Amino acid sequence: MSEMIMVTPLSLALGAEISNVDLSQTLNSQTWQTIKKAFDDYSVLIFKDQHITVEDQKRFAEYFGDLFIHDHLLPLTLEGHPECMLLHNDDKTPPGLNHWHTDNSGWKNPPLGTMLYAKITPRIGGDTLFSSMYKAYDALSKPMQDFIKPLKAVHDVKKAFGAEYGNLKKSLKKYRIDCDSHFHGYESMLHPMVRTHPETKKLALYISEPYITGIEGLSLAESKMLLTFLYNHIQTQEFIYRHRWQTNDLVIWDNRCTQHYATADYFPFERLMHRMNICGEVPA
């Protein structure tokens, strides 16, 4: 008889390891319900030692929702699988993405989750840090919570893929992706700085430094002061789980209540991830 699925928390803030699940197989409803509940409870789930194909990864990701296709990243996807993006760095392509963020917040409906499957991991480095935006919000004083709750931030794709984050722009250029022309017509989005998670109903801080250009109704100086404080605040160690990758790890995180930071410290080692995004709702 197969062993019972197990959920083991990895920090007090967020993150849990799920064991005794084989993601190369379809899940029975009890197993899926346990995973779904753990996703809501812990925001980041780790499945170790999974031997899965891209089809298996897609099937598992689709339990969470429809898969998100990034038009601007098609040259970086696995042939025949536009939902599967290859994150690949080695001695010729150094890693360069190292900012705290929540994925694609410059879109109207940012993806609810992101899933990475580790195909090749560096001998040292390349950890991903996750910070709980529930914890970040809860740790603010009541007057500060009341001040930011009605505020909306301006998220602009053109900032994240522009000159300020030149590494990203430069690395996409290698794949003949011209960010300036691709995002030319994209309008900035107003998203609440505090959002209610649609499943847990808990409040989470929702900010994303690479995308945010300001806060609606505040002067530039006021926006900068508040955002600088919040960008530092989300890096509080007590909100964080740091994942040290091993080959065949599969990790899924909830972009609605977490931020992550991909440590770009492993050059010249090779790292290859298969990344999928799950469609999300408009932040509210």
Ligand SMILES: [Fe+2]
């Ligand atoms: Fe990301």
